[in-house]
Amino acid sequence: MMTNDWRLIGAEIENKQAKWDIYYLNMARYIATKSKDPSTKTGAVIVRPDHSVCSTGFNGFPRGMKDDAALYADREKKYSRTVHCEMNALLFSHDESHAGYMLYTWPFASCDRCAVHMIQAGIQRFVFPEMPDEKAIRWKAIMELAESYMLEAGREVVKIHHSQVPNVVLDSL
Numbered sequence: 001m002m003t004n005d006w007r008l009i010g011a012e013i014e015n016k017q018a019k020w021d022i023y024y025l026n027m028a029r030y031i032a033t034k035s036k037d038p039s040t041k042t043g044a045v046i047v048r049p050d051h052s053v054c055s056t057g058f059n060g061f062p063r064g065m066k067d068d069a070a071l072y073a074d075r076e077k078k079y080s081r082t083v084h085c086e087m088n089a090l091l092f093s094h095d096e097s098h099a100g101y102m103l104y105t106w107p108f109a110s111c112d113r114c115a116v117h118m119i120q121a122g123i124q125r126f127v128f129p130e131m132p133d134e135k136a137i138r139w140k141a142i143m144e145l146a147e148s149y150m151l152e153a154g155r156e157v158v159k160i161h162h163s164q165v166p167n168v169v170l171d172s173l
Contacts, residue, residue: 020051021104021127021160026168027056028085028106034058037072037082044085045104046093046123054096057088086114090121098122108135108143109159115146125156129165 024045032043035058046054061067061081071077083091086105090098099122103110109128110118118126131143150157 020047021158022165024102024104025106025127025129025160025165027053028104029165030168031056031058032085032106035060035085036067036069037078038069039072041107042085043106044089044110046089046098047102047104049100049102054098054101055089055093057083057085057090057092059083059085059088084111084114086110086118090117100124102127104128107132107162108139110146111139111142112145112149115149119149119153119155123155125158126150127158127160129162130159132162 024047028043028045030043031045032041035041035043037059040059042059044057046056048054059082061071062083065081071081086103089103098118101123102125103118103123105126105128107129108131109115109126115126131140147157
């Protein structure tokens with residue numbers, strides 16, 4: 001005799017999604033390592049509803065601009081020149097529609113400005129680690145504002161504790 005226990009089916013779907021979430025958060029973490037910013041390395045992965053990767057991005061200066069360490073050391077110049085990881089991922093996605101897509105970011109949520117761009121692009125689900133204490137001093141208010149925008153726009157917000165994202169160690173390429 002076969003029974004349909006929808007609670008079990010729902011739990012199985014949630015468990016599968018949680019595994020995808022961990023997988024793509026680790027991918028965003030790895031992508032962040034490409035950033036040359038010595039103080040904040042961020043990574044983003046835009047994922048289609050079928051769980052295939054649409055695009056990736058990390059924070060850094062635009063192509064064609066000087067990428068000197070001295071510019072990263074000067075906070076004012078660095079902030080003026082830096083393209084955030086989410087925006088790079090969006091720009092690298094080659095005009096693909098993003099309706100219903102998911103955004104994974106590392107090491108924390110999108111800032112308020114990137115959040116509104118991602119909402120406008122059609123991102124439906126935002127997945128990111130909870131803010132680490134050492135980053136909260138500088139970024140907490142901006143991230144809370146960004147999250148409020150996501151929720152106001154009816155988007156799904158998934159925060160995962162850092163301890164739930166095992167650090168996958170890869171050999172240097």
